[in-house]
Amino acid sequence: MTKTFLVAKIAFKEGTRNRALHGIISLGILLFAVNIIVTAMFSWEMGKVAVDMGLSVISLAGLIIIFFLGINSLSNDLERRTIYLILSRPLTKRHYLVGKFFGLGLLVITSSLVLGVLAAVSVKIAMYGSESFMPAGFSWATFCLGIIYQTLSLLIVLALSVLWVTATSHPFTALLVSVISYLVGQNLENVTSIISTSKVFAGNPFLIKTLEWISWIFPNLAAFDLKTTAAYGLPVDAAYLALTAAYGISYIIVCLTIATAIFNRRELP
Amino acid sequence: MAGNDQAAVAFQGVWKSFKQGRRPIVALRGLTLSVAIGEIFGFLGPNGAGKSTAIKLLLRFIRPDEGAISVDGLLLGRDQFHHRIGYLPEAPCFYENLTGLETLCFAARASGLSRNEAETKAWKVLEELNLKPAGKSQIRTYSKGMKQRLGICQALIHDPGIYILDEPMSGLDPLGRRLITEVILDLRKRGKTVFFSSHILSDAERLCDRIGILNKGEMLFVGRVDEIAPDEKTLEDAFVKIIETHRGAAID
Numbered sequence: 001m002t003k004t005f006l007v008a009k010i011a012f013k014e015g016t017r018n019r020a021l022h023g024i025i026s027l028g029i030l031l032f033a034v035n036i037i038v039t040a041m042f043s044w045e046m047g048k049v050a051v052d053m054g055l056s057v058i059s060l061a062g063l064i065i066i067f068f069l070g071i072n073s074l075s076n077d078l079e080r081r082t083i084y085l086i087l088s089r090p091l092t093k094r095h096y097l098v099g100k101f102f103g104l105g106l107l108v109i110t111s112s113l114v115l116g117v118l119a120a121v122s123v124k125i126a127m128y129g130s131e132s133f134m135p136a137g138f139s140w141a142t143f144c145l146g147i148i149y150q151t152l153s154l155l156i157v158l159a160l161s162v163l164w165v166t167a168t169s170h171p172f173t174a175l176l177v178s179v180i181s182y183l184v185g186q187n188l189e190n191v192t193s194i195i196s197t198s199k200v201f202a203g204n205p206f207l208i209k210t211l212e213w214i215s216w217i218f219p220n221l222a223a224f225d226l227k228t229t230a231a232y233g234l235p236v237d238a239a240y241l242a243l244t245a246a247y248g249i250s251y252i253i254v255c256l257t258i259a260t261a262i263f264n265r266r267e268l269p
Numbered sequence: 270m271a272g273n274d275q276a277a278v279a280f281q282g283v284w285k286s287f288k289q290g291r292r293p294i295v296a297l298r299g300l301t302l303s304v305a306i307g308e309i310f311g312f313l314g315p316n317g318a319g320k321s322t323a324i325k326l327l328l329r330f331i332r333p334d335e336g337a338i339s340v341d342g343l344l345l346g347r348d349q350f351h352h353r354i355g356y357l358p359e360a361p362c363f364y365e366n367l368t369g370l371e372t373l374c375f376a377a378r379a380s381g382l383s384r385n386e387a388e389t390k391a392w393k394v395l396e397e398l399n400l401k402p403a404g405k406s407q408i409r410t411y412s413k414g415m416k417q418r419l420g421i422c423q424a425l426i427h428d429p430g431i432y433i434l435d436e437p438m439s440g441l442d443p444l445g446r447r448l449i450t451e452v453i454l455d456l457r458k459r460g461k462t463v464f465f466s467s468h469i470l471s472d473a474e475r476l477c478d479r480i481g482i483l484n485k486g487e488m489l490f491v492g493r494v495d496e497i498a499p500d501e502k503t504l505e506d507a508f509v510k511i512i513e514t515h516r517g518a519a520i521d
Contacts, residue, residue: 010375090379268325
């Protein structure tokens with residue numbers, strides 16, 4: 001674990017000093033200002049708009065960090081042979097991959113934390129003097145849960161990206177497949193839901209069941225989306241949260257295990 | 270691997286090929302070589318001879334198609350051996366946003382040194398390689414020569430018994446080259462083994478106990494510098510003659 005931690009530490013330090021990260025965080029801050037302005041333009045459901053936009057900005061920033069900073073960092077290590085300086089030490093490829101995941105994951109968590117606080121501030125400012133427009137059941141605890149589950153879904157996307165970097169030979173391919181995985185993971189549940197309620201497929205339970213399974217394999221990122229729950233102050237089911245968290249963590253472990261198995265077979269000429 | 274137990278580095282009948290499209294390109298053809306403990310061994314050859322491939326095999330970045338490689342009696346692919354070696358890649362690349370000190374502390378900690386030991390040793394090697402004033406600067410501000418010296422620092426930091434240096438003089442000015450020469454001579458004094466590849470024949474002539482000349486994946490000569498071609502005036506003349514003879518033989 002110490003060796004993994006060492007790799008994680010340098011990956012995190014390297015990431016925090018990256019100018020691209022500073023740009024992404026600045027963009028996030030700018031979007032919160034936009035959030036305040038946009039919310040003021042609505043005369044109904046102001047609370048929903050403010051919360052929804054706040055959480056969306058956190059997600060967007062996290063995705064940019066993963067797709068551009070994370071995939072780039074892993075690919076550069078392979079292309080520029082920075083990885084030689086790590087693997088010439090008594091460190092295995094597993095130490096490297098898991099360490100990189102933790103380091104970059106910590107970067108995503110830090111970004112969510114910083115932007116989460118700013119999102120809360122932007123919601124507060126946007127709703128100042130219009131508290132009556134907040135949904136009746138809204139609580140900051142649910143808002144925080146929304147951020148936590150969104151961050152967990154980002155960590156799943158990061159683990160998938162690590163897997164695609166090890167499985168493909170070009171960074172652009174890894175980026176493309178990661179983005180596609182994200183889009184499918186985010187929307188497949190909705191597609192399944194539409195199909196299952198459609199009359200055309202009503203007589204085909206096999207297709208519906210298969211799609212349901214695929215939506216969990218891909219992964220099902222929509223399950224982590226608590227934006228609506230937070231924005232409308234809907235009640236939260238503890239069992240659902242626990243199962244979703246267990247699914248997310250298991251998914252990350254499976255991705256990293258497969259990535260390590262692939263990477264162990266890969267030569268680094 | 271019998272007979273190689275006392276060798277610091279040993280290649281035994283190593284073959285390696287790469288695929289270029291559908292065609293396999295043979296990079297090493299049955300390389301057999303043994304470097305003794307405490308020896309300075311120069312691994313010479315023209316571009317594309319297979320020197321870097323041999324070094325990457327030695328570090329286990331790539332795997333041989335056939336044959337066995339051992340480091341300090343430890344068989345690659347079976348035993349853990351990385352703690353016994355210090356490695357300098359050709360044109361080393363670092364995490365540019367980290368400082369030289371942080372990079373060295375990471376290298377030391379990864380090689381098993383404690384936090385305090387790592388920092389003390391890091392400052393010591395930075396001083397030895399004239400990098401102390403830049404220790405706390407980010408690597409992005411370093412010149413090419415400074416990065417090369419930092420590469421040497423990270424190879425030295427855990428004081429291993431065997432050093433594998435891929436083109437250690439590359440990118441250095443005359444002062445930098447002299448510094449690295451002194452480092453290698455100091456390693457010899459301390460009984461360390463140095464296996465280095467180089468294009469600069471004068472460095473090999475000056476530093477090496479023995480040299481090996483590789484061309485197109487075949488080892489053409491292994492021995493002392495004065496044994497290579499007694500009729501030739503310089504190592505360069507002897508080197509060119511050996512390579513040209515081999516090329517002629519290959520065409521015939």
